[in-house]
Amino acid sequence: MVTIVREGYPFIGACLMLAVIFGFAVHPYAAIPPFVLALYFCYFFRNPKREIRIDEQAILSPADGTVTEITPVEMDDFIKEPCNKVVIFMSVFNVHVNRSPIQGEIKFQKYYCGRFRPAYKDEVGFDNEHHLLGIENDKIRITVKQIAGILARRIVSWVTMDDRLSQGELYGMIRFGSCLEVVMPRDVSILVAVGEKVKGGVTVIGRIKE
Known part of the structure; x- marks a missing residue:
């Protein structure tokens, strides 16, 4: 299971918003770069679940x-x-x-x-x-x-x-x-x-x- 830490939400949200604006106001292809960037931010701010084996030594x-x-x-x-x-x-x-x-x-x-x-x-x-x-x-x-x-x-x-x-x-x-x-x-x-x-x-x- 992979989650996204909260610090990534503003970056992801801003890129998705730009993708929508560019897609409607400019051209559908113009939405691709900010959308790809949003995917990267999802990847960067990922927090994969880890099984921690406690070992005091x-x-x-x-x-x-x-x-x-x-x-x-x-x-x-x-x-x-x-x-x-x-x-x-x-x-x-x-x-x-x-x-x-x-x-x-x-x-x-x-x-x-x-x-x-x-x-x-x-x-x-x-x-x-x-x-x-x-x-x-x-x-x-x-x-x-x-x-x-x-x-x-x-x-x-x-x-x-x-x-x-x-x-x-x-x-x-x-x-x-x-x-x-x-x-x-x-x-x-x-x-x-x-x-x-x-x-x-x-x-x-x-x-x-x-």
């Missing part, structure tokens, strides 16, 4: 996309220890809703209004507009960062401080091409590799060591 991917970077981080402001960072790039064809990698409470939240550089550039995590969440439970602390790209001009968040998230629960999305960063302590085993395709709420990108 697992760190799930927060997004659909491709792993583009796995790098060490000397210190994270929220986690307060050396970490590893996994970067996931989402193209305009990927599902763009984002899911919580773990169950826990939001104990840190920061929004930075920055630039709109291409999401594959190395510096975008610092320069570009981004939304950072720190999530913790009794086992682990992690951070997830939604980063806007050259086409992604709005980061959508459906959560706030002290909200409790279930593992795999939807917490936001980024419009039109972007990337996410997941930062985890170094005692978490990384189970993905650069170039690997991942699926939000399904792919296990890390596992807490016993």
